[in-house]
Structures are given as C-alpha cells and as structure tokens.
Amino acid sequence: MTIDPSQRSTLAALADVLVPAAEGMPAASEVGVAEEGLDRALRVRPDIEADLSRVLKVGTGQDTAEHIKDLQRDDPAGFEALAFAVTGAYYTDQRVRELIGYPGQLYDPQRLQREVIDASDPMLQRVVGRGPIYRPTPSP
Numbered sequence: 001m002t003i004d005p006s007q008r009s010t011l012a013a014l015a016d017v018l019v020p021a022a023e024g025m026p027a028a029s030e031v032g033v034a035e036e037g038l039d040r041a042l043r044v045r046p047d048i049e050a051d052l053s054r055v056l057k058v059g060t061g062q063d064t065a066e067h068i069k070d071l072q073r074d075d076p077a078g079f080e081a082l083a084f085a086v087t088g089a090y091y092t093d094q095r096v097r098e099l100i101g102y103p104g105q106l107y108d109p110q111r112l113q114r115e116v117i118d119a120s121d122p123m124l125q126r127v128v129g130r131g132p133i134y135r136p137t138p139s140p
Helices: 005-018 036-044 046-058 064-074 076-091 094-100 109-113 122-130
Strands: none
Touching: 005 046, 005 064, 005 076, 036 046, 036 076, 046 076, 064 076, 076 094
C-alpha cells in the first residue's frame, strides 16, 4: 500500500466531514477509517488506491468541507474513491455494525430448503415495504 501517514491524516480529516459524529454514532476517524479501516477497504477495492492516493497527496490546505466540494466538482473519480474508502471502512467497523444493529451477512442454510416462500420473513418485508424501485435500462 502506498498511502503514507501524512495521507492517512488527511483522510481522517476528510472522513470526519463525510461521516461526522451524530446521534450516538462515532465520527469516521473515531473508528479508525484512516488506519485498519482503509486497509480493509483497499483489500476489497485495490483499484481505487491510485485515485485515493492522488486526492490525499494534495492535502486539504483549506476548509475540509470546501475541499470536498471542490473534489466533487473537479475530480469525480477522486471523490468517488474517497467516499467509497470512508464509507466502506466505516460500515465494516464492528462497533458501527453493532450500533446500527447489523450483524453482517449471515448464512442461513434453512432458507435454501424452503419450498414455499414465507411472505412474513423480515428480510422480505423490508423489500416489500420500500415498494418497487428500479432504473430503466438504456436503449441500445
């Protein structure tokens, strides 16, 4: 990994703008998104490292919120890499998962054995409750 300590410090500052502490949830830097969280995210998406490294080499040098707005406007690929790294690192943190009540993906072999779908299944009810959503496919 080519993300150096200075870049990790910049990441922590930017991450706290994207994911600030609020309503009982910790800020991104409080759960190590610039340390082990970043390492987790880059193991899954090594393809974002170059864009992320470029964004973090620049540093902030200004108000971090303004810097993020500038990134969104001037460097969409860099902003996307930053947003993925921060949110990916944040929501894979064990403490955050416990706070939001998400145990992670669980394998339930009994689901595969069901011949009749139980419409009262809580996972299915969330999908039904949200209603139909889709994006039309583009015409060729």
